[in-house]
Amino acid sequence: MIIAIDLNSNRPLYLQIVDGIRSALVSGEVQPGDRLPAGRDLAEALDVNLETVQRAYRKLSDDGIVTSRVGRGTRVSETLDVTTLGLTGLIDELLDQSRQLGLPIDRLIEMVRELSSTEL
Structure with a gap:
């Protein structure tokens, strides 16, 4: 999954991550039930703070797009x-x-x- 971050954008980084994951879902690159990268791994890949990725994952969870479980990671909701x-x-x-x-x-x-x- 490729997520583009624009440091010059007025849009907050965590929302850019949310947008990237949403785009991957819409394009079919990521499917319901798929596991998303660990927060630490995605933060490293995007060269952003771990808290930024965690905030994006929380937003996705609040929106019903993903579910997170300790030890199982973050997965795209099966009913999405x-x-x-x-x-x-x-x-x-x-x-x-x-x-x-x-x-x-x-x-x-x-x-x-x-x-x-x-x-x-």
């Missing part, structure tokens, strides 16, 4: 719906960018509705 996962990642990025621009969520929703009605 990969189809909606890609869209969820895109929506997360859109929300982050909207916040950075100071765009209220109500305006963002309005824009999406306007665009979707013109596309139909």
Whole structure:
């Protein structure tokens, strides 16, 4: 699994790791039930702090994408719906960018509705 980290990005490193793992799932490179690299190994491979990887894994766990068990590592959830996962990642990025621009969520929703009605 290849995860690209952009040190010049405004997006936090742990979210870039989350994005990379989500992309690997959507592309089929990683499958439900697969074991993710140990946090220490991934941190070393990406040249980031172990806490950064652990934070990414916690986010993935909170989102229901992975499960972690002591002695068994971190695995992709068996019940993961990969189809909606890609869209969820895109929506997360859109929300982050909207916040950075100071765009209220109500305006963002309005824009999406306007665009979707013109596309139909």
